[in-house]
Amino acid sequence: MDLTLLKQHSPCAWEIPAQGKMRVPAMIYASKELVRAMDHKVYEQAVNVAMLPGIVGASYVMPDAHWGYGFPIGGVAAFDADAGGVVSAGGVGFDVSCGVRCLHTGLRREHIMTVQRALADTLFERIPAGLGSTGGIRLNSAQMDAMLSGGAKWAVERGWGSSADLERVEEQGQMLHAKPKYVSEQAKKRQREEMGTLGSGNHYLEVQEVTAVFDDAIASAYGLHIGDVVLMIHCGSRGLGHQIGTEFLRKMVEAAPGYGLILPDRELACAPIRSDLGQEYLGAMRAAINCALANRQILTHLVRDVFAKLLPSAQLPVLYDVSHNTCKLETHRVDGRLRELYVHRKGATRAWGPGHPGLPQALRASGQPVLIGGSMGTGSYVLAGTTASESLAFSSACHGAGRAMSRHQALKTWNGRTVVDELAQRGILIRSPSMRGVAEEAPDAYKDVNSVVDAADAAGLARKVARLEPLVCIKG
């Protein structure tokens, strides 16, 4: 991106001033190096989002942003329904409620290393991963609707977890106002065999060691200490969410002219929040959020089963569960006034600051855990939401490292088996059904996650708490 197009506010805050048809400015939170490395398409997409009706504040861009579909991935935009605001299927993405769940294990690195290989093999055997994999749970029509309304709460009620898990999940594990009746039969069919599956691409399950702590007080409140072992699950709403995204994107493209929406890019397809289509999408999208929450809950149950066999002393309580492809109705203070806004986060994590009433009591003084997944050979991070993030970007932060290289290029550059062997020499055991998939997800195909979280910290979006490094990775 051309820096001369931007007005710099601070080392990690850059403005694209409102111009032309932009209703608000765009704000990019990233270091000079990260902004310079961003594709110019990110600039164009941030500007396009700023043109949408009812947008409030600014069109926000996170440090890990890259070229997406209409909205940049790593984009945040809030809309006021009373001001003609819109909801956009592209602003949420195909993998609705894709997110990260982090579990404590109560174990230390030395405990894991005694069974590392058996743990990797057993997790790989028990966690359905990769294209075409199926879960062991089949839902009939009534059960599917109950899952789509109940989310992780539904899964816990079925015996896959405990009620204590739910207070550490956004929305307490159940997205309210989901409307399964707006989820098509095709979407439900696509999900029928996919409950409790990891998926493929950049989705993974990792056993990780805490290797650095940057904020002792918050890390301690989160229960993280150097040498502790945690487990991180990255996946989303599987085929159901993909189908909902596909279908509503299509419907919104066709309906937009009828709503008088003149879109600079067809991919920005949206509908007024106060329209039938807008409400149908919100109902279906919330059902997909519940699907993702239930899926991560079921995977948690499978993981606990594996640990119970291999490391019976382990307890695996949830540290936190965050989604990074969502649109949620939230209350935010804008120019001194509280407003109800529909906040789209596409490849961005909600990051509530200390004292937020939505946080469980044990985390309230520290702020919300913000879970940042890296690539399989590098680190992941736990950050904490800040008070400042509310005014910077409606309490939002980055979500991952972001790719630095296309899959095509990665496949030409690396061999999957070699990547697995090299990581094994560094003590990281990779298990995957596809060596081609491993090559495409090679660690160096990703941006440096350290620079992304440093920028989020420097911008004030979230505070660095701890760094995690993988010991075992199950790659979808």
Next chain:
Amino acid sequence: MYNHWEHFEHGADIGVRGIGVTKAGAFEQAALALTAVITDPQQVAAVEAVHITCEAPDDELLLADWLNTLVYEMAVRRMLFGRFHVDLNGTHLDAQAMGEPTSVQRHQPAVEVKGATYTALRVAPIDGGWLAQTVVDV
């Protein structure tokens, strides 16, 4: 001009491009490019045919619908497709997709496609033929 497919770069995802002597040929090639995101199309045996129809207001949405229908059929049938025959009549598509059940061992599927987007979506005549392309989310 000859029928062929290629991928083009898009940050985190992949662009699929079909080039054909005819528009229908370009749609067939775009479908092969879609399969190639997942596995080598030449490794997919044509043992079972699935009939697909789509109708859309314009060529570009028709291409997106065609690819999205293939994504759906691959997901629910747990199949991969390696050969395609497309007939176009205006903006009505009638096609056969031929393939086989997915074998993780043999096909080594790299990634599942979530859906075809409208990013870089284009169906247009080019020098002596047709181009059909879009970006798919993986």
